[in-house]
Amino acid sequence: MLIESFIIKGLLAGIIVALVAGVMGCFVVWRRMAYFGDSLAHSALLGVAFGIALGINLNLSIIILCSFFALLLVWLQRKGIFATDTLLGILAHAALSVGVVTISLLEQRIDLHSYLFGDILTVGDDQIWWLVIGGSFILLTLALNWSSLVLMTIDEDLAQAEQVAVSRLQILLMFLMTIVVAISIKIVGILLIASMLIIAPAASRQLSKSPEMMAIIACLIGTISVIIGMYFSFELDTPSGPTIVAALAIIFVISFPLARIHKKTK
Amino acid sequence: MTDLITASNITVNRGETKILDNVSLTIGESEFITILGPNGGGKSMLLKCLMGFYIPDNGNIKRKRHLRIGYVPQQFTSEQTMPISVGQFLRLRKKVSAEELETITAETNIEALVNKPLNILSGGELQRILVARALIGAPDLLILDEPAQNLDISGQLAFYKLLSEIYEKRSFSILMVSHDLHMVMATTKKVICLFHHVCCSGEPQVVTKDPEFITLFGNDMAEMMAVYQHGHNHSHAH
Numbered sequence: 171m172l173i174e175s176f177i178i179k180g181l182l183a184g185i186i187v188a189l190v191a192g193v194m195g196c197f198v199v200w201r202r203m204a205y206f207g208d209s210l211a212h213s214a215l216l217g218v219a220f221g222i223a224l225g226i227n228l229n230l231s232i233i234i235l236c237s238f239f240a241l242l243l244v245w246l247q248r249k250g251i252f253a254t255d256t257l258l259g260i261l262a263h264a265a266l267s268v269g270v271v272t273i274s275l276l277e278q279r280i281d282l283h284s285y286l287f288g289d290i291l292t293v294g295d296d297q298i299w300w301l302v303i304g305g306s307f308i309l310l311t312l313a314l315n316w317s318s319l320v321l322m323t324i325d326e327d328l329a330q331a332e333q334v335a336v337s338r339l340q341i342l343l344m345f346l347m348t349i350v351v352a353i354s355i356k357i358v359g360i361l362l363i364a365s366m367l368i369i370a371p372a373a374s375r376q377l378s379k380s381p382e383m384m385a386i387i388a389c390l391i392g393t394i395s396v397i398i399g400m401y402f403s404f405e406l407d408t409p410s411g412p413t414i415v416a417a418l419a420i421i422f423v424i425s426f427p428l429a430r431i432h433k434k435t436k
Numbered sequence: 437m438t439d440l441i442t443a444s445n446i447t448v449n450r451g452e453t454k455i456l457d458n459v460s461l462t463i464g465e466s467e468f469i470t471i472l473g474p475n476g477g478g479k480s481m482l483l484k485c486l487m488g489f490y491i492p493d494n495g496n497i498k499r500k501r502h503l504r505i506g507y508v509p510q511q512f513t514s515e516q517t518m519p520i521s522v523g524q525f526l527r528l529r530k531k532v533s534a535e536e537l538e539t540i541t542a543e544t545n546i547e548a549l550v551n552k553p554l555n556i557l558s559g560g561e562l563q564r565i566l567v568a569r570a571l572i573g574a575p576d577l578l579i580l581d582e583p584a585q586n587l588d589i590s591g592q593l594a595f596y597k598l599l600s601e602i603y604e605k606r607s608f609s610i611l612m613v614s615h616d617l618h619m620v621m622a623t624t625k626k627v628i629c630l631f632h633h634v635c636c637s638g639e640p641q642v643v644t645k646d647p648e649f650i651t652l653f654g655n656d657m658a659e660m661m662a663v664y665q666h667g668h669n670h671s672h673a674h
Contacts, residue, residue, distance in 0.1 A: 199517050200517050200518045317529045318529065320518070320528060323518060324518065324525065325512055327507075327581075328509045328566075331507035331509065331579075332529060334529075375519060380521065380524055381518055381519065381520055384518070384519055
């Protein structure tokens, strides 16, 4: 029964991540936030280091540090001295490096590998709760602001003229991203969160005709990949994150001929 | 007759420079006003102030109560990564009955496009769809920010013709920012030249003779306009 329990927990955690990443990932693809998401994930390691050093909950310390990272980025962007990708490159890798250095200095036995690549089979009860609450919060917030977010993604001026609080929603999206990063690190790992966000929506894009359909199909693709990935991760004893992302990548490749057949049958 | 928007002495400072300097204008009912002016002359800022999403540093803006504004944005590039049909885009955040949608799509000549994906359309088609969206909810005032900027000459002609037709049919006002001087002259009823301050305003024919207009756009342009209008008036006689 022990084996079954940790597999079920891992599966549950993975599916929640797939659902959250599927919907959130659509906005990442539409709004070209991929590099931002990746950088945010890199900076999360510094959050892990602080959380361990100060003895606070890691999810919380990651959310706080990533929010700080996002605000710093917005502030530097407004200064306009460097392009956004330059800023992200500097901030992300600086944070990652300082994070690794700090963790090394802590003189505690910390499995860095599991933070970088995920370790889905050691997910605990409290992490499941973080996933359930954080995930529902993200999905609910996105659903409630859905049409405003879609309109603002199509054209920000138009959205603003139609009374959408554009800058408030931009900050909200950034904040939601920090939660996504915090709750899914344990499952897919810091290095692969961005691909979890991008690949499923990108595969889904080929097969959908509306924004909602793209989100739903992305969730399905993500869920299937998690199930396949977890199975092989368990069977072959490979790290969970890369195995899930490899499954995603295969589905992405299959989506091209699939989309062609889909179009021909109409 | 009540005025839709009255702006008095608006000033917007950005650091040392005055983007808008003591600008006043009134938009009445059934007016067709075009704002002309060089780039960076504060045209878009003026629109933002009039629509109420930028508060000027000085001056005040009075809007008619429950004023409904339809807005057509500048330079629209459709997002290739988002799958969305024209029909869904039109209904996004808008309450619109089937009848109203039918009338508007006929008015803007986009009936055939409603079920198509937004991202395969041409620039001219997209502009018509944006106008259609702005017409939902029967606005009192249609605001367009350089609507025909990305269209070729025949596209611009067709677009301004459509706009004139809509203006004739609906008893509402249009406020437009434009670069297409020669096109605008034939369509609009009133021109406001803006270069941080209102240089001159009035009927197109009168404005092109204004010394300030000539300073702003150069003598050649003013003469070209005069020639164009001359030719344009004749074409009606044929």
